[in-house]
Amino acid sequence: MSENKYVVPSVVTTIKILEYLGRDEIVSVNIDDLSNKLNVSKSTCYRILVTLRIHDLIEYDEAKRLYSIGPMVALLGNSAMKKNNYLNVFQSYLNNLTKKTKCTFILTKKTNNNKLAYILKSEPNESISINVKVGTKFPIVAGAHGKCYLAHMDENKRKKMYKNELTAFTDKTIMDIEKIEEEIVTIKEKGYAISEDEHISGLSGVSSPILKSDFTVDMTLSCIFFSSTFSREKTIELGKMIYKTATEMSKIIY
Structure with a gap:
């Protein structure tokens, strides 16, 4: 019902x-x-x-x-932070990653209406950087975050998402379902997803799921950066770092 x-x-x-x-x-x-x-x-x-x-x-x-x-x-916000103590711990993880990489890191969470929302962020103190707004919502299929959710979603539910939610955000958004399914296999093997100019032109992202005990995804740890600043090799290195951190974060909360 x-x-x-x-x-x-x-x-x-x-x-x-x-x-x-x-x-x-x-x-x-x-x-x-x-x-x-x-x-x-x-x-x-x-x-x-x-x-x-x-x-x-x-x-x-x-x-x-x-x-x-x-x-x-x-007061309500402070109360929520105290009762959801993991958010304070997760914020420190984001801050450490930003300090190491000088990149913007975000924690996304799935909402009840098949969207994702930024719930935490850490931004570098640089003259030019990417700024995000906590609370911003966007389609569940968008970017590297979305790929993580799709990869760990029930196959029937994923097919429904392809039918109802798949959107060409840019001319580089992957719309071929076969290619997406091939990428999902890689995401599950490596533990992280990469999006290059697929959600917003000029921006790339790397995301790793924070897996629950049943291997479903409630949150993702992500990094977003200007596409021109990272080589493919550096992006892969970043993916491994994010996967390792997301695994640690999963153990804390689940």
Whole structure:
């Protein structure tokens, strides 16, 4: 039975509002812009914003008529970090990898709607680097992360993904299912996946699954970098490093 029948639309809208206000680039926003951005009526936005404000989940600047994320969200975030203590440990792994390689590292997790989301990141302190936003969601088949999920997915479910989710993000995205299946064999053998300009032109990635005890994937450890900066040999070396680290991380949580 599908869980969608139990979804409460107003709660979904509330979550979208909090997610939007929680973005790194959003300091504050007025109700008109919020309503337009989320494609939600102004009256609905207003009722939800008032409720969130009462509970300190958002703040409101009456003089400027701007809304921003509230202090209770920080408390909830801190509580989540404490209760999910592995995230603190995993963050240290990401930081160490970034320090060694001067590359951006991310931890992705599968959401309930067949998407992946960045839940942790570590970025190098370089004049030119790749920046990602924690909370960003993208298709489950995208990039090296997606290949890891596909490789450890039930075959029937994987076929369904090919049919419903496979998307040509760039002109280098592999759309030939036979080639993808061949690559999946290699991913399982080596323990890591490589994506070269397949999700975003000019960017490449290497990803390794953090396997659960039943060998399914809930999270991936990934590195993203400018395609022009790494040779194939260096990319393979990076893949081995990520696989080793992801294996250690799997043992911590599972």
